Amino acid sequence: MTINEPRPEFSWFRRISSQFISDKDFDKLEKTSVKLIFKKGETILKQGGLPTHVVYLEKGIVKFNYENESSKNLILTIVSAPKILGGANLFYKDNNLFSFIAVEDCEVILIDAKVLEEVLVENSRFAMMMFQVASEMFKKSVMNFISLAHKQKEGRIADIILYLAAEVYNDTSFHLSLTRKEIAEFAGCSTENVIMTLSKWQTEKIISVDGKIVAINDIDKLKHISKIG
Amino acid sequence: MTINEPRPEFSWFRRISSQFISDKDFDKLEKTSVKLIFKKGETILKQGGLPTHVVYLEKGIVKFNYENESSKNLILTIVSAPKILGGANLFYKDNNLFSFIAVEDCEVILIDAKVLEEVLVENSRFAMMMFQVASEMFKKSVMNFISLAHKQKEGRIADIILYLAAEVYNDTSFHLSLTRKEIAEFAGCSTENVIMTLSKWQTEKIISVDGKIVAINDIDKLKHISKIG
DNA sequence: TTTCAAACATGAAATATTTAATGTTTTATG
DNA sequence: CATAAAACATTAAATATTTCATGTTTGAAA
Missing domain, CATH: 1.10.10.10 (Winged helix-like DNA-binding domain superfamily/Winged helix DNA-binding domain)
Structure with a gap:
């Protein structure tokens, strides 16, 4: 994992966000964000950890991985960039239910969850859009589980x-x-x-x-x- | 299914909502809501239908049921009152992913989704709270699925x-x-x-x-x- | 209250799935 | 480049699970 300067681009996220929030608010998000590069196999966000950041996946592929007590893994879903990685980890205040792990080299921007929440509270339409995105991800997981059960x-x-x-x-x-x-x-x-x-x-x-x-x-x-x- | 007058009580929902929205906004929700009674086995909200209403379960027990092409059922989770039934059906604009079916006689209040959305947009803290509730439900389903897979x-x-x-x-x-x-x-x-x-x-x-x-x-x-x- | 359908129950046969044993190939690393 | 670890691959045996066949009980409706 290496830190990469200068400022992140956020290109896709900026475009979809611009319909809902002001440049000023977006800058606020950007200023408190950090861009990181994860190599294949590295953990971006760990199960059990606190959801201090929301992950914007700019490039690469990520698996949502649940590890049980006996160290057996279950992949809930797999997503490719560009995407806001939400589901239960976005808006959810408890410890992360699962890990995000890079399946290919990834470029990731970590957005400060507190700052994002401030922006969400100030921009309810934006909040609604983000929840839609999270629900979309939820749906993917659920459909996979349904396949699994049936x-x-x-x-x-x-x-x-x-x-x-x-x-x-x-x-x-x-x-x-x-x-x-x-x-x-x-x-x-x-x-x-x-x-x-x-x-x-x-x-x-x-x-x-x-x-x-x-x-x-x-x-x-x-x-x-x-x-x- | 029978319609029951007069106005619904919303007791639990009113109490938790009052911290976030004004009486005026709550009245707005209440006025466009309708209270219904479902007998055991009746479908409250049908898979594939449009999410025109959000369900507040005042009394009873409900199963989240997914039916596949071969008419085989899968229960995603089971919840008891009082609860806002969310998950993917709340805030999610596509057709309902699954049905809500009464497992015991239920008292239910159907809230107009459009009106609720208006109130959510005007009251972002309330929206965040509702997201939390929906995420909570999501977590329950996911934990059941993980058990299922592992x-x-x-x-x-x-x-x-x-x-x-x-x-x-x-x-x-x-x-x-x-x-x-x-x-x-x-x-x-x-x-x-x-x-x-x-x-x-x-x-x-x-x-x-x-x-x-x-x-x-x-x-x-x-x-x-x-x-x- | 009778009657029928669904729910509950059990065991055996059929099927699906995992585990274990073994070997080859690929990939990462010193 | 050598070498070890992980991934890939195949098979048979062991195990888990479903399906089927059959029968009893329960509960709702005529």
Whole structure:
């Protein structure tokens, strides 16, 4: 983790915020913010810690990771920049429910939570927008959980591949930055199951896998697997 | 479902709101609200419908129910009155992600979402408080899902019994208003599994079950089962 | 009160999933 | 570049879970 000067850009966040708050208020946020660079695998915000900052992800990919008492991980969702990382950690005063961990090198701006709250209180439309953003993230997690509860492994892994293509990499073929173990933690199953399923789909020509390179060849078949669970 | 006159009381909601909004604003909410009574099993708010109202649960118990394409249900969480039913349905502009269904007879006040939004925009501290409440609900669902993903059936069912005792019935012995099937939909497992597990715990004297009456005899053992998963 | 449907209950068979054992490949680091 | 650790991969055995078949009990409605 290294500190990077000078002042952060906030480009995407500035654009969407400008509809709701004044330049003065945005400057206030910017002045108390700090830009950091996290390398793959580094923890941006730790589960159990106090929510002193709100994370604006400017570049990179982040996993929402829950670790239980036995050190088993569960990935709640995975998001790509640009995004305000909210969910339960935004507006929520208790200790962070989960960690944010960089899945790829990330550029991140940490916004002081106190200052943000001041700005939110002064700009209720802005607050509403931020809550919408947080709800959006919540919805992503819930949909993943629903898949997890309703479907068998194959349906869950199909959902994850489809989700990654549509929402994270924005392409049907992509360089997978997650390990098989992480996909398993996302799907709530064993690593072996992920490996076996991907291999099987490879032989069935539904996807092509070459190490970290994944390409969806037959998205309809994948969607069908997702549907029948 | 029957309409009940005259004006709703809002007692709990009025009390917590009074710290944040004026009587005038509260009256505005009250005037556009309608009090309804739902019988056990009736749907208060339907999945897929538009979030035209925010639900204030004055009396009773409600399940958050998600139904998938194959008509299989998943219970996200269960809450008891008094409570503002939020989560993704509050402040969220898309169609409702899930239904609210009465698990026991309920007294409910439907608040016009548009009017509430007006009041929220005018009273940012009140808005923040409502966000907190919604986040609280979110946390409950997420914790249930985490249990679901990390633990085996017994750990999950133990979590549910503990949750119901602590958060819904506020007693270690209670009249269970859920069927075994509903517990299964909460735990994400088969009905048979719930029945077998409860019977097993009954013979092990961890709980007493007599039809709908459930009593926790050995809460430490139950917590241990929850812990080891 | 009778009757029917749903809920509750149990055990066995079928299926899904994890664990363990083993080996190869890739990746990071001294 | 060598080397160790992690990731990837495959299989069989062990375990967990669901499905199915069957029967009893309970509760709501005619």
